[in-house]
Amino acid sequence: MVTAIRIERTGGPEVLDVADVDIAEPGPGEVLVDVAAAGVNYIDTYQRSGIYPVPLPYTPGLEGAGRVAAVGSGVTDIAVGDRVAWQGSPGAYAARALVPADVAVRIPEGVADETAAAVMLQGITAHYLTSSTHAVREGETVLVHAAAGGVGLLLTQLAKARGARVIGTVSTPEKERLARETGADEVIRYTEQDFVEAVRELTHGQGVDVVYDGVGASTYEGSLTCLRPRGLLALFGASSGPVPPIDPQRLNRGGSLFLTRPTSGDYTRTRQELQWRVGELFDGLAKGTLTVRIGGRYALSDARKAHEDLEGRRTTGKVLLLP
Numbered sequence: 001m002v003t004a005i006r007i008e009r010t011g012g013p014e015v016l017d018v019a020d021v022d023i024a025e026p027g028p029g030e031v032l033v034d035v036a037a038a039g040v041n042y043i044d045t046y047q048r049s050g051i052y053p054v055p056l057p058y059t060p061g062l063e064g065a066g067r068v069a070a071v072g073s074g075v076t077d078i079a080v081g082d083r084v085a086w087q088g089s090p091g092a093y094a095a096r097a098l099v100p101a102d103v104a105v106r107i108p109e110g111v112a113d114e115t116a117a118a119v120m121l122q123g124i125t126a127h128y129l130t131s132s133t134h135a136v137r138e139g140e141t142v143l144v145h146a147a148a149g150g151v152g153l154l155l156t157q158l159a160k161a162r163g164a165r166v167i168g169t170v171s172t173p174e175k176e177r178l179a180r181e182t183g184a185d186e187v188i189r190y191t192e193q194d195f196v197e198a199v200r201e202l203t204h205g206q207g208v209d210v211v212y213d214g215v216g217a218s219t220y221e222g223s224l225t226c227l228r229p230r231g232l233l234a235l236f237g238a239s240s241g242p243v244p245p246i247d248p249q250r251l252n253r254g255g256s257l258f259l260t261r262p263t264s265g266d267y268t269r270t271r272q273e274l275q276w277r278v279g280e281l282f283d284g285l286a287k288g289t290l291t292v293r294i295g296g297r298y299a300l301s302d303a304r305k306a307h308e309d310l311e312g313r314r315t316t317g318k319v320l321l322l323p
Contacts, residue, residue, distance in 0.1 A: 003323065004094035005303045008057045010050035013307040018300070021059065023096050026072035031101050033084060037117035038092035039063040040298075040306050040319040041150075042214070042239050048307065051242065054090070061092030061321070064099075065107060065117035075101045083107040085278075087120035088265060093303060095323040102271055105278045110286040118150070118292045118318035121264065123281040124274075125236060126154035128267035129212055130162060131277075133234050133260060138163025140209040143199060143226055145219055146239070147184055148175035150318040153293055155212050156182045161289070167202055169195050169219075171313065178293070178316055195219075199226040207231060207255075217241035229255030236262055239311075293317030 006019040026032045038061045046052040047060060065085040068078060078084060084104040091097045107116045130136045136159050144159070146152045147168025156166050160183040168184040170176050176187045188198045199208060207228035213219055214237030223233050235243060251257040268274040284290030295317030298306040302321075309315050 002095040003300060004059045004091075005061070005300065005321075006057050006059055007048060010048065010056070012049070013304040013311075015048060016060075016303045016307060018303075021094070023094075023098065026070050026075075026098055028073045029075060029101050030072040030098050031068050031075060031078055031084065031104055032070040033064070033066040033086075033097050033099055033104075034069050035064050035092060035095060035097050035323050036066040036113040037064060038094075038300075038321045038323070039087075039117050039121055040303075040310060040321060041121055042237055042310070043121075045307055045311055046238070051238075059091045059094050059097075061094070061097075062090055063087035063117060063120040064092035064097060065113045065120070066097075069096065071101070077101070078104060078106065083113060083116075085113075085116035085120050087124060088268070093300065093321055095300070103274070105275060108282050108286060111282050114294060114297075114320060114322075115285060115292055116282070117320060118294050119154070119281050119285065120278070122150040122318065123154055123292070124264050124268060124277050125151050126158050127277045127281060128262065128264065129155060129234055129236060130158040132267055133262050134210040134232050136162040136164045136210070139165075141165045141167065141203060143208045143211040143223070144168045144184070145211070145213045145215045145223070146170070147179040147182075147187065148316045149214070150293075150295075151212075151214055151237075153178065153182045153317060154290075156184050157290055167199060167208065175316060182291075182293075194222075196222045196225050203228075210234060212236065214238075215240045216243050220246075224250065224254050224257060224259075227254060227257050230257070231255070232258040232260065234260055234262060239313075294320060296320070297322055 001020040168179040211223040216238030218240040
């Protein structure tokens with residue numbers, strides 16, 4: 001038996017219950033991991049609330065890091081005692097987790113377990129957004145919503161490393177400070193000024209090349225308005241709620257705009273691609289050219305509080321659960 005968070009019914013943070021659960025030995029192609037840290041992400045709240053349906057009951061958490069306790073048959077590149085991190089496999093909100101070996105990557109020396117857990121899902125998201133969804137080029141201008149959040153801080157760093165001018169949106173002076181310290185060239189407090197008007201002023205009416213929008217319902221229309229002709233809106237999340245259906249003519253009127261709703265699974269379709277993205281992230285962390293802000297550490301038993309703070313926008317950077 002291991003301690004885990006279980007969800008028996010969909011709803012608010014109150015449905016996150018602490019329970020003792022049985023966990024099997026690893027089967028073929030699996031590894032059993034003693035979890036050192038589990039990442040908390042908005043997708044966890046979407047699954048918990050039923051926006052993204054998952055079979056019930058279940059243990060949430062799609063990313064984590066820890067040390068391998070056992071390996072199943074057929075696993076050749078991961079051994080007992082290795083430190084590994086993963087994303088895309090449920091069950092991380094627990095003291096132990098079964099993880100498919102093909103989504104687990106070894107953590108190199110110089111990268112701590114908590115840092116590895118903090119960078120997997122959000123780091124891979126920021127990597128594919130800036131290198132593949134829209135390969136940022138030197139001299140471009142990008143708009144990053146929620147620039148002081150976990151993905152936002154990573155997006156800012158990766159876009160700056162590729163030579164872009166970064167405009168970020170935030171809600172508070174503290175979040176503005178964090179965004180600027182991370183490298184944002186301009187920061188708009190959307191609570192005090194209209195971000196569309198501010199972007200138009202900052203770009204002399206030209207608009208930005210790409211908008212990275214993980215907020216959704218409350219920002220997507222303004223995001224489209226901020227784009228230059230043939231610009232791209234990468235809508236990768238919906239922290240303010242899902243976006244309603246969009247008339248394609250809206251893209252036409254905006255200047256032959258592009259709209260995409262990417263997901264990390266389509267950008268890590270092979271183990272080679274996964275290792276490339278994670279390898280570049282870990283390399284940056286080890287060298288100090290990339291930093292991850294861990295804005296909140298919660299005990300596993302405080303998962304409800306972690307979800308409340310995340311959804312209440314009371315967090316910055318990455319939120320972790322520590323079993």
